[in-house]
Amino acid sequence: MSNRRRMYIILVVDVVIIWAAIAISYMFRFNGSIPPYYEQQMYGFALITTAICGLSLAFFRMYRRMWQYASIGEIIELIKAVIIGMTASFLVTSIAFGKEVPLSIATRTVELMLLFMGGSRFLWRLIRVNRTAKMELTHHILVVGAGDCGALIAKEIMSSKMFAGSRLIGFIDDDPHKQSMRVVGYPVLGNRYDIIEIVHKYQVHDIVIAMPSSKRSDITDIINICTMTKAKVKIIPAINDFITGRLAVKTLRNVDVEDLLGREPVQIDLQGVMDYVTDKVVLVTGAGGSIGSELSRQIAAFKPRKLLLLGHGENSIYTIEMELRAKFPDVKLETVIADIQDRPRMESVFRSFKPQVIFHAAAHKHVPLMERNPSEAVKNNVFGTKNVADCADKYGAERFVMISSDKAVNPTSVMGATKRIAEMYIQSLNTSSRTQFVAVRFGNVLGSRGSVIPRFKEQIAAGGPVTVTHPDMVRYFMTIPEAVQLVIQAGAFAKGGEIFILDMGKPVRILDLAKDLIRLSGLEPDVDIKIEFTGMREGEKLFEELLTEAEATTATQHERIYVGQPLEISQSELELQMRRFEKVLGEDRNTVKAAIEAIVPFYSNVS
Incomplete structure (x- = not known):
């Protein structure tokens, strides 16, 4: 039924009422006999x-509401419209006829109008709900979180065309006071530990986690429970969307592997x-890569005088440049297409921009590829x-922060060993330079180019199989924004x-x-x-480490950043050794x- 036709039907019913x-x-x-x-x-x-109350009802938008989703707010607005309309009608009629309408009649009329109008709208909602219940509902939905956010999501699900043919089964909430209660007409069926049983009992297809402030x-614990079912899991992304009123079905997203890490957001020292x-x-450098592009985004927010985006690939540098110009129009950007292996070009960049x-x-990071191409x-x-x-030393840079890797610790791969040599070089250079040289070492980042997560997703989308090198392979993971925030913070401690x-x-x-x-x-x-x-690849280890035996850590001002004891390097x-090293480049x-x-004391060439 069209909205206009529904409005006319309700209007006619109101006139009759x-x-x-x-x-x-x-x-x-008058006991049935009116003088x-x-x-x-x-x-x-x-x-x-009829005229005045009709206008009052229209003013309060009583004919532009979806009554099948009515709540307390709609009832309150109806009460306001009827009382204001009847008060005005009582006064106008009393003036027009020179004798006021008996107060008992006006009072009873208000009561009956509220009863009949509220009842007719409730009946409309009941008919629509029953009609929906009789439809063939192909998807059953369970909402985790019976608070304000869960209630809003439930209403959105009921009214959104995106969920046509779906049925909300009820809620899950750990609050014992909410058990067996109803929220927007739907029951709270149990707590998180009942999810598996409820999904099986009600044949739930989709689980929506509506706990943005938890x-x-x-949330990670609940996701882990949900993954033990066959239901698809979606989540409200952030408390911000709830506070700012942007909460809607379209803000729901699929639960991703990042949600399984379970770590609280990084808090950084903004002033530092x-x-x-x-x-x-x-x-x-490497500004077009996964880490480099995120570094550029976060640094731009701190309003540098000028941000230089240096990379070898023109397409990736162009992409991050366009993004930053749109997001940070006031930040002055310079794009530099250059190869860090080209010493004259590096000299030119530092001489021009200082x-x-x-x-x-900037780095080569793919372990098996580097095993096959060590030079x-x-x-x-x-x-x-x-x-x-x-160049940083020569041209008087204040600070040099190098992105390193946990693979540099007791390395078994060419990639890890070369990152360790780079660490050693900047540590040795630091002893004679005005520039503060530091390295930041961390493990794998989720979703970076060439990492395991995008590969797994591609394999799943293709129907499998998903290939894992070894059943006991273990790695450290963090998200790209999380890693970059900590890198920038570590630079402040240098x-x-x-x-x-x-x-x-x-x-x-x-x-x-x-x-x-x-x-x-x-x-x-x-x-x-x-x-x-598929078996372990060249250069891989079952377990990665973050420290060598010779390095000992001490805490910093930040609870998630530690500093390794610098080693004495001549x-x-x-x-x-580096000059000797240059001579073997290009050899087998x-x-x-x-x-x-010969350079890396902990390197074990296992190939």
């Missing part, structure tokens, strides 16, 4: 009330970061870093020569990660999507790997 209420009130007042004068007044009162650890970034010329703070994120890993990760660091280690939380088994991703897609591991083990000896793999082993 007004006349019936007035007639019944007069009949009661001629009052009969004339009754007709006049009915006409005036602790991450609680502003002191070394704001109004400075900041250079980000960057004061450098975030060095390229050395050129980029070692000598590329050397070029940028030497005094020179430190290796900062980020708290990566608990290590995650890759096999469990694969299973979680399959379940979050609404599928069953090894039933809908097969998991295959700058002259390292320079000599084993020769290059042997040269790496």
